[in-house]
Amino acid sequence: MNILWPYGLSGAPILVYLLLIPCLVALSVVVYRLTLHPLARIPGPFLAACTGLYEAYYECIKDGGGRYWVEIQEMHRRYGPIVRINPWEVHIADPDWNAVYKYSARASKPRWFYFRFFGKFPSTNVAESHALHQLRRGPLQVYFASSNIQRYMPTIVAQVDKLCARLRAADGCVVSLSDAFRCLATDVATGFAFGAPFGHLDEPTFDREFNVSVRTVVKTGTWSRHTFGLLLPMLHSLPESVAKKMNPAFGRVKWMKDTMTSCVQRSMNKPEPAPGSPYDMVQTLVASSLPPEEKTFPRLFSETRSVIMAGTETTATTLVCITAHLLSDPFKLHKLRAELGAAEAAKQEQGGGPLEYADLRELPFVTGVINEGLRLANPTPSRLPRVCEDQDLRYKNYVIPAGTTISTTTQDTHNDGRVFAHPQSFLPERWADPEERRRLNRYLQPWGRGARLCLGMELATIDAYLAVSRLFGPGAGFDMSLYDTQDEDWVPYHEWFAGFPKGRGLRVRISRSKEVGHGKEGI
Ligand code: HEM
Incomplete structure (x- = not known):
């Protein structure tokens, strides 16, 4: 008698049963999710x-992937402000509902969403628990801290000036500002x-290859999220030659x-700075009261990597959005230039130099331009999921049990017509009235929400103000016009x-004068 199958059946039915069992288990799970599950x-x-495969299809396959955020918007149109977007997660689109981020002292980040996407890099932004x-x-x-960012102001200004100098020298050329802004953001970050930029702005092509490679890596991250986090570690462990053959961008x-490795190692081995001299970021972490296991090379490398990644795409996408809107609307561009021109003239009269961040923040139209950029750019269309472990939360008549993954998407608020009239329009003027500005500021959330709020928001804001003022100010010395660019390009x-x-991407033709010349295909 067969001890594996004591009923004397031959091998064929065993195979059938072996296939049937997982099907029955899957069916029971689905029935449970639809009936007894707390989110039913x-x-x-x-x-x-029924299944996470629904999300995986939109994230990995449909229209090239990364499209679940649009499907979630569609779900809200169909089902209302609260929807179950996968078996274990609810998504809420209501500008006035913030409970999960308010309770962020107890909320954690879901591991499957963050850790599987970013890979095994133990950094602040993927830390699961609040503690x-x-x-x-x-x-x-x-x-x-602001005081430390101020210390690096000359470095930031130098990067913006370097970008402007390169654009000035590209008279008649077509330039991809999508690439150029990524270089700017990387060098600022x-x-x-480290006190010394990586020098992406010196790359003759504005490092298009690197920018393409970032896109490839994050796309792989999405696949990794839906394949139990296995894909990224596998890719990272491939020999370089094999990885390059699969996709040249991996080089x-x-x-x-x-x-990054050599920068982090150099910083770790640097002698402690003299009292009063600046520490770089890695040295700051090494000198902090973090326990030793938090100061290892992999930890410091991961932190550096995450800060640079967090600061690059986001800032660049915001600058792209601002520039595209300004170049498509001569009236707004004129208004911006007029305000910058008047402010610069006033400063010159008082014997001052170029407009600085502190001056620019006082200019209402410039501030409106930056705020509209932050509102419309949508640099992180991702939902920002949290799990409130120890407390049920409520949305209207629905109780969301502790342990449920809950997410919101900041862009839903930015596009909500009840908060921002004509939400799709770039209207710097909407920020002009101080009373209205106070109201709108409560709903401007590009930096995320709660205890996990973006750490780089001041750095990015400074970058944006300086870039806008130098690219469009009277001293720029060049003009830009859109070159063969439709909305879908940016x-x-x-x-x-x-x-x-x-x-x-966003491409522009550079010209020294207002007249657009016939230029070379460019940078
Ligand atoms: C316009 C530019 C930027 C936008 C829109 C932006 C947006 C965001 C958002 C939405 C989050 C929260 C993510 C989450 O909840 O999972 C975040 C986190 C973060 N950002 Fe930014 N970011 C920008 C620029 C920067 C820059 C320039 C840096 C640094 C160089 C930076 C560093 C970080 C870090 C370290 C975190 C993680 C914070 C934490 O988990 O405590 N960001 N950012």
Whole structure:
């Protein structure tokens, strides 16, 4: 008698039973999810409640992937402000509902969403529990303090000036500002982290290859999220030659990894700065009260990597959005230039130099332009999920049990016509009235929400103000006009945590005078 199958059946039915068992288990799970599961009453598509494969299809396959954020918007149109977007997660689109972020002292980040996407890099932004997050964020927050950012102001200004000088020298050429702004953002972030920028702005092509490689990596991250986090570690462990053969962009990823490795190692081995001299970011973490296991090379490398990644795409996408809107609307561009011109003239009269960040913040139209950019750019179309472990939360008549993953998407608020009239229009004027500005500011949330709020918001804001004032101010010495660019070339389409357009990016033709010449195909 067969001890594995004591009923005397032959091998064939065993195989059938072996196949049947997982099917029955899957069926029971689906029935449970649709009937007894605590989220069974939350509205949403039938398939999304049954299986995570529904989300995986939109994230990995449909229209090139990264499209679940659009499907979630569609679900809200169909089912209302609260929807079950997968078997274990609800998404809420209501500008006045903030409970899960208010309780962020107890909320954690879902591991499957963040850790599987970003890979095994133990950094602040993927810390799962609130306690670990607070521990890691503490010393970083010291480094991102306003006073420390001010110390790096000359480095930031130098990067913006370098970009302007390159554009000035590109008279008659077509330039991809999508690439150029990514270089600017990377050099600002690395200049701030290490005191010396990586030099992407010196790359003759504005490092198009690197920018393409970032896109490839984050797309792989999305696949990894839906394949149990296995894909990214597998890719990282491939020999360089094999990885490059699979996708040439991975060569550039390796280059970035090597550059970061040597910078982090150099900082770790630097002698302690003299009293009063600045520490760089890695030195700040090393000198902090973090426990030794939080100061290892992999930890410091991961932190550096995450800060640079967090600062690059986001800032660049915001600058792209602002520039595209201004170049499509001569009236707004004229108004901006007039305000910058008047402010600069006033400063010159008082014997001052070029407009600085503190001056620019006082200019209402410039501030409106930056705020509209932050509102419309949508650099992180991703939802920002949290799990409130120890407390049920409520949305209207629905009780959301403790342990449920809950998410919101800041862009839903930014596009809500009840908060921002004509939400799709770029209207810097809407920020002019101080009373109205106070109201709107409560709903401007590009930096995320709660205890996990963006650490780089001041750095990014300074970058944006300076870039806008230098690119469009009277001293720029060049003009830009859109070159063969449609909305789909720059508007975020794919969400791979950050937003990426479908098309070729924002391209402009540079000209010294107002007249657009016939230029060379360019940079
Ligand atoms: C316009 C530019 C930027 C936007 C819109 C933006 C947006 C965001 C958002 C939405 C989050 C929260 C993510 C989450 O909840 O999972 C975040 C976190 C973060 N950002 Fe930014 N960011 C920008 C620029 C920067 C810059 C320039 C840096 C640094 C160089 C930076 C560093 C970080 C870090 C370290 C975190 C993680 C914070 C934490 O988990 O405690 N960001 N950012």
